[in-house]
Amino acid sequence: MTDPAGPRATPTPPTSAAVARRAGVSRATVSYVLNGQAAGRVGERTQAKVRAAAEELGYVPHAAARSLRAGRGSIVLLAAPADTAPAFGSLFTSFLAGFQTALHGLGYTVVLHGAPAAAPLAAARAWAELRPAAVLTLDAPPPDAAAVALLRRSGTAAVLTHGPPAAPGAHTLLLDQHEAGRAAGAHLLARGRRRIGVIRPAEPGLARFADPRLAGVRSAAAAHPDAVVRPLDLALTEHSAAQLAAAWPDLGLDAVFAYNDEYAMLLMRALQDAGHALGTAPDGIGVVGADDLLLGRLLRPRLTTVRAEIIPPERIAALVDRLIRTPDTAPAAHRLGTFAVVARDSG
C-alpha cells in the first residue's frame, strides 16, 4: 500500500507494524526500542530511526493488545454504586482523587464501575470481564463467596471489600464505625450526659454505617448503669428535622450523636428554631457530629465532632499494589484509620 501524496488523517490508528515499515526495520526491533530493551541489541542509528518514525506517525501502543500479550492486566476496578458515592460525601471525592492518582503513579489504571446493584454473582462476572488486577468494592451488599471465587478464578489477584469481613478469600478495608460511636458516646458521657439520642439517617445505604455507630454508643453507655441510648430517625430535609425537633420534649434526651456534621447542622438549626438551647447553655442539648467539616467550626455553638483519621490514599494504593504482587496473601483486615473526638462547644 503506497500512500497518496496528501497528508490526510489515517483511517486506522498507526500500529507498531506501520512504524516498522516506515523505519525500514522489523516489528520486533520497534518493540525492543520503544520498550527500552534495546541495550546491546539495536544500534544507535537504528534506534534513532525507529523513534523518529514513531514520532512522525504519532504511534501510541495499544493497551489492550499489550496486556493481552502480557497476560497480566493493570487495571484496578473500583466498584461503587451510584447511591454509595453521595453517601460517602466529600470524603469520598477527595479519597477517590488521591487514590486514583497514587495508583496511576504505580502503573495502574482505575476503572469506575458503578453498576446498579445487581446480584453479586452477575456483578462479579461483569467485573471479571476486564480482568482487573484488583477489585476494590465499596458496595453493599459486598460480594459473596461465589463472587469472590469467580473473580479469583478469572485471574484477579486481590479482592478487597469495605466493612466487616464478609466473603472468604477477600481482604477487608476496615474503618471501624463502631469505634466512631464509642468515641462519641464516651465523650458525651464524660461530660455528664446520660440520655443520648443517636441519629439513624433515613437515606438508603447509610444504615450499614449508622447501625455499628449506634452499637458503639451503646457499648460506651454500658459502663454507666443510668445511661439511656435511643435511636432517632432523621432524613436530610428541613421538614424531617422540624418534626424531630417538635417531638424533642417528649423524648427526654439531653444529647444527640448526629451521624455526621450535615445532619448535625440540620438538627441544630431545627432545635434552635424550636426554642431549645444547645451545648453548654443551661439545659443545653449536647450535639456531636462527625467528619469535621469546615462548616462545623462556623456554627454557634461550635460543633463538637468525631473526625476520622484516614490513612493517606497513597498507603492504601501501596497496600493494593502489594496484595497484587503477592496474590496468595492470606486474607486479612486492614484498618483504614481511627476516630477521634474534636471537642468544641456543642457537646
Next chain:
Amino acid sequence: MTDPAGPRATPTPPTSAAVARRAGVSRATVSYVLNGQAAGRVGERTQAKVRAAAEELGYVPHAAARSLRAGRGSIVLLAAPADTAPAFGSLFTSFLAGFQTALHGLGYTVVLHGAPAAAPLAAARAWAELRPAAVLTLDAPPPDAAAVALLRRSGTAAVLTHGPPAAPGAHTLLLDQHEAGRAAGAHLLARGRRRIGVIRPAEPGLARFADPRLAGVRSAAAAHPDAVVRPLDLALTEHSAAQLAAAWPDLGLDAVFAYNDEYAMLLMRALQDAGHALGTAPDGIGVVGADDLLLGRLLRPRLTTVRAEIIPPERIAALVDRLIRTPDTAPAAHRLGTFAVVARDSG
C-alpha cells in the same frame, strides 16, 4: 502463613477454548452460542451443552481480547485531575455517579484518568493507549490542537472538553459561568445594590470558573453607570475570612457574590462576627452564593443562591453515545445547563 480456606487463584483463567474442549465442540461454536448468534447455526442440544460447560468452568470473556478483535473499544475516558474533583465539589460526585451509570447502561466502561497535570500532548498519549471511544476532559488547561489530533488519529471517535471552545476538532460541553455571574449581578442590582464585591477563591483550579463569573457580574453592572464591581480574594479558611471581614469597612461595598455557598457561609459568619448586619437588615450586606446546598437554607438570614440547572447525566451520556456513533459530526458547543437565582433573605 496458613492456607486460607477461600479459593486460590487458578494459574490460568478459563478461556473459550477450555469451554469448547469441555463441551466437545469447536471454539467457534462456543463463540456463536455465547454471543447469541447461534440461531439457525447451532442445534439446541449443542447450545445447552456449551452453556453448561461455560457455567461449570465459570467462564467470563476477556474484554481486552474481545475489543482487540472487534477493533472498536467501548471505554469512555473521563479525565479529571486530582485538584479538579474537589473544586467541583458534591455536584461533581453526583454527576459522576449518574453519568457513569448511564454510560454503563449504554454498554460503555468509564475509566477515570486523573493524571497529574502534564503536558497536553503527553496526557493525550497516555489516554490514547486505552483506545477510548470518547475522551471527556474536565481538565485545565484543555487539550490543544495537537493533542486532539493525536487522539483522533488513534481512533478516538469523540473528544469533548469542558469550558469555552479551545481546540479545533473537539466538541465542547458548556456551562456558561459568565451567565452565573450575570444572574447574580442582575439580582443584586435589581435589589438596589450598587457596590458589589465578587469573591475570587484562592484555591487553585477555581480561577477558570471564578474569572468568567466576575466578568458576568461586570457585564450586568454595565447597565448601571453608578455600579461598582470589585474582586475580592478569599481562601476557604476562617483566618482568611476574618481578614476580609476586618477590611470590609474600607472597601465601601454593600453586597458580595460569594462564588458558592460554602464561601458564602464562611464569609457570612466572619462578617457577623465582625459586627456587620446582613441581608435586609438596616445597612445589611447583600450576599449571594451558588450551588443551592442544603446548608444555605439553614443559615440566618437564609442564603440567596445561584443554582445551576444541569441537564440530567443520562442526556449527556446519550450525547456522548451519539457523537461516538457519528464520528464525523462537526464540532459544536453543547450547553450543560443554565443558571437561575433562588432568592431568599441574604441578598
Next chain:
DNA sequence: AAACTTCCCTTACACGTGTAACCTCCGGCC
C-alpha cells in the same frame, strides 16, 4: 441418480503486541 438446499459445525484468519530463539555478518584466535 445427480444436483441443489438446509442444517450444523469446523477450519482458518485477523486484531496488535512482547519476547524467546535463531540467523547473519564480521573480526579475532588457535
Next chain:
DNA sequence: GGCCGGAGGTTACACGTGTAAGGGAAGTTT
C-alpha cells in the same frame, strides 16, 4: 582455514477472541 563470539538484527509464536468461508451429511428437488 576452521572455530568462536558478539553485535545487530529477524522470524515465529503466543495471548483470547469474533467471524467469514468452507464442508459434510441428510433431506429435497429435478
